[in-house]
Amino acid sequence: MIRIRVEFFAMLREHAGRANEDIETDAGTAAELYAELSGRHSFPAIGSMKVAINQEFADLDSRLADGDAVVFIPPVAGG
Amino acid sequence: MIRIRVEFFAMLREHAGRANEDIETDAGTAAELYAELSGRHSFPAIGSMKVAINQEFADLDSRLADGDAVVFIPPVAGG
Amino acid sequence: MSSFGFSADPLDPARYRQLLIDDACGGFVSFEGWVRNHNDNRPVVRLEYQAYEELGRKEGQRVLEEARQKFEISSALCVHRVGALEIGDMAVWVGVSAHHRDAAFKACRYIIDEIKHRVPIWKKEHYADGDSGWINC
Amino acid sequence: MSSFGFSADPLDPARYRQLLIDDACGGFVSFEGWVRNHNDNRPVVRLEYQAYEELGRKEGQRVLEEARQKFEISSALCVHRVGALEIGDMAVWVGVSAHHRDAAFKACRYIIDEIKHRVPIWKKEHYADGDSGWINC
Numbered sequence: 349m350i351r352i353r354v355e356f357f358a359m360l361r362e363h364a365g366r367a368n369e370d371i372e373t374d375a376g377t378a379a380e381l382y383a384e385l386s387g388r389h390s391f392p393a394i395g396s397m398k399v400a401i402n403q404e405f406a407d408l409d410s411r412l413a414d415g416d417a418v419v420f421i422p423p424v425a426g427g
Numbered sequence: 428m429i430r431i432r433v434e435f436f437a438m439l440r441e442h443a444g445r446a447n448e449d450i451e452t453d454a455g456t457a458a459e460l461y462a463e464l465s466g467r468h469s470f471p472a473i474g475s476m477k478v479a480i481n482q483e484f485a486d487l488d489s490r491l492a493d494g495d496a497v498v499f500i501p502p503v504a505g506g
Numbered sequence: 507m508s509s510f511g512f513s514a515d516p517l518d519p520a521r522y523r524q525l526l527i528d529d530a531c532g533g534f535v536s537f538e539g540w541v542r543n544h545n546d547n548r549p550v551v552r553l554e555y556q557a558y559e560e561l562g563r564k565e566g567q568r569v570l571e572e573a574r575q576k577f578e579i580s581s582a583l584c585v586h587r588v589g590a591l592e593i594g595d596m597a598v599w600v601g602v603s604a605h606h607r608d609a610a611f612k613a614c615r616y617i618i619d620e621i622k623h624r625v626p627i628w629k630k631e632h633y634a635d636g637d638s639g640w641i642n643c
Numbered sequence: 644m645s646s647f648g649f650s651a652d653p654l655d656p657a658r659y660r661q662l663l664i665d666d667a668c669g670g671f672v673s674f675e676g677w678v679r680n681h682n683d684n685r686p687v688v689r690l691e692y693q694a695y696e697e698l699g700r701k702e703g704q705r706v707l708e709e710a711r712q713k714f715e716i717s718s719a720l721c722v723h724r725v726g727a728l729e730i731g732d733m734a735v736w737v738g739v740s741a742h743h744r745d746a747a748f749k750a751c752r753y754i755i756d757e758i759k760h761r762v763p764i765w766k767k768e769h770y771a772d773g774d775s776g777w778i779n780c
Binding site: 355357358359361362392394400403404405419421422423424425426427 | 561623628
């Protein structure tokens with residue numbers, strides 16, 4: 349089990365009902381963690397999801413380490 | 428002989444020493460008028476000269492008519 | 507100078523413009539994104555921007571540095587609004603000064619295009635019919 | 644709205660910008676031409692713009708109308724300074740508002756490029772060494 353700090357934005361924040369969450373998980377990768385959170389919070393299907401680990405963009409297949417800060421990034425819409 | 432009102436700008440104004448001039452001329456075209464004025468005011472050689480007659484761009488070979496207002500337009504440099 | 511930032515207060519183009527003034531520069535181009543009263547023919551009454559600011563600042567700064575490398579510009583600045591916005595409010599401001607206008611135009615366009623695609627900012631539109639939704643999600 | 648004009652007084656971008664605001668517009672692009680302290684590596688101390696204003700207004704207006712036909716813009720405005728200018732003064736301002744930014748960028752660029760080539764305005768530069776000259780003549 350590793351301990352991960354997850355921060356939510358936009359639609360994910362609304363579905364989770366919170367801005368962040370500390371989670372103990374067996375997820376090995378960011379993608380596995382997202383699947384776990386999707387189930388728990390009933391996230392809608394969102395295409396082209398990205399992820400940031402420790403405030404840098406990362407691959408969804410990246411291995412997670414204990415203490416990582418993870419942010420899932422739905423398609424952006426600035427400007 | 429036709430009577431023409433000529434207005435000078437930029438380098439031409441400096442060489443003519445005046446902003447405008449009423450001239451009686453035998454010039455048939457704007458180009459001929461420019462040659463006459465060049466001689467009188469010692470205009471320097473300026474490439475790509477254009478002309479406006481009665482406040483519209485015109486061809487240098489345009490025939491002049493009595494009472495026309497003529498402006499010779501050296502290469503522009505706005506902006 | 508090149509700098510990217512977020513602002514929870516209304517954007518102030520006159521102030522940002524001052525930061526880019528340089529006597530060696532002959533051209534200045536700015537872009538402003540305004541909140542439109544419609545999107546895809548649907549009347550919009552207000553909207554909300556939310557940003558992942560820590561990463562957004564890094565990525566925005568990277569975009570500005572790329573613009574400086576690609577184009578011969580002197581200074582560039584971009585500020586993106588966050589929070590609740592009304593119709594007509596300014597959502598984003600980009601300004602670029604350069605010796606020549608060609609570089610200023612190209613860099614300004616590059617910056618806004620990249621900012622829109624890469625910086626983690628999300629927009630929620632509230633429609634006249636009471637519905638609302640996060641764009642692109 | 645599209646309008647071209649000359650001004651003997653310092654240009655006022657904040658005021659011009661106001662004239663282009665439109666709730667249906669999502670993008671606004673402006674260009675400012677500033678008096679640089681050099682030209683072709685020669686130090687410039689001040690300069691003077693002279694315009695054939697009657698024809699200049701017509702030609703400037705034609706440029707703006709062309710921009711409206713070529714690009715999907717809402718409003719466009721261009722004001723060119725005449726008279727004596729110091730380093731850092733604004734020589735020309737162009738602003739365009741549009742539903743989408745692509746049209747605003749393209750129209751703004753088109754307008755300044757055409758204005759520079761077609762509108763009868765002349766520039767006399769005064770150099771640090773006391774020399775001066777009309778550009779392009």
